[in-house]
Amino acid sequence: MIVESQLHPEQAVCRDVLPAGDYYLKEVKKGQTFRILDSEGNQAADTLFYNARNTAEHYSAVDTIREQGNVYLSTGTKLLSDQGNVLLEIVADTCGRHDTLGGACATESNTVRYAIERKCMHACRDSWLLALSEHPELGMDKHDITHNINFFMNVPITEEGGLTFEDGISAPGKYVEMKAHMDILVLISNCPQLNNPCNAYNPTPVELLIWD
Ligand SMILES: [Zn+2]
Numbered sequence: 001m002i003v004e005s006q007l008h009p010e011q012a013v014c015r016d017v018l019p020a021g022d023y024y025l026k027e028v029k030k031g032q033t034f035r036i037l038d039s040e041g042n043q044a045a046d047t048l049f050y051n052a053r054n055t056a057e058h059y060s061a062v063d064t065i066r067e068q069g070n071v072y073l074s075t076g077t078k079l080l081s082d083q084g085n086v087l088l089e090i091v092a093d094t095c096g097r098h099d100t101l102g103g104a105c106a107t108e109s110n111t112v113r114y115a116i117e118r119k120c121m122h123a124c125r126d127s128w129l130l131a132l133s134e135h136p137e138l139g140m141d142k143h144d145i146t147h148n149i150n151f152f153m154n155v156p157i158t159e160e161g162g163l164t165f166e167d168g169i170s171a172p173g174k175y176v177e178m179k180a181h182m183d184i185l186v187l188i189s190n191c192p193q194l195n196n197p198c199n200a201y202n203p204t205p206v207e208l209l210i211w212d
Pocket residue numbers: 044046104105123124125190191192193
C-alpha cells in the first residue's frame with residue numbers, strides 16, 4: 001500500500017549514500033525510523049536485520065509471510081524475527097512492493113541462473129561477507145547470513161507458483177520506511193547485479209536515512 005512519510009530529510013539524524021556494490025552496516029535504535037531511498041530507481045537493496053543485542057535472532061521471511069498472509073511486503077508489514085518478535089514495521093512506502101522470496105545474488109546462483117562465466121562477478125553475498133569480516137567485533141560469520149529482503153525488487157509469483165524476476169516497478173525517489181521495535185543491526189548490500197532486469201542492468205546508489 002502506498003503511504004507517504006511525514007518526515008523531512010533535513011531533520012534526519014543520519015544520512016548515508018551507498019553506492020551499488022557496497023555495503024551498509026549500522027545500528028538503528030528502538031523507536032528510530034529508518035528509510036531506504038531508491039535514488040535513481042529500480043535498484044535492489046538486499047537487506048538483513050538482526051536483534052542488535054543478540055544477533056542470533058534475525059529476520060525471518062517464513063514467519064513474516066505466515067503472520068501477514070501475504071508474500072509481498074509493504075506498508076503495515078511487521079518484519080518478524082525467527083523468534084516471532086517484531087523487529088521493525090513498515091510505516092511508509094512509495095514503491096508498493098518488496099520481495100522476500102528471491103534471496104540474494106551469489107556467485108553460485110549467478111552461475112546457475114545466467115552463465116558459468118558469471119562465477120567471478122561481484123554478488124550481494126560477497127558484500128555481506130566482506131562486511132562481517134571487516135567487523136570482527138560483531139562475532140558474526142557466514143552462518144549469520146540468512147533470510148533477506150530485496151527492497152524495491154519485483155519478483156512476482158506466477159499462477160503455477162514459480163518466481164519470475166521482472167522489470168522493476170520502483171522509480172527515482174521512491175522509498176520505504178520502517179520503525180524499529182528493538183535495537184536493530186542493519187546489513188544492506190546495494191546490489192551490484194548486472195544479470196537480471198530488476199535494476200535495468202544499471203546498478204545505482206541508494207540513500208539511507210534515520211530519524212529519532
Ligand atoms: Zn544482489
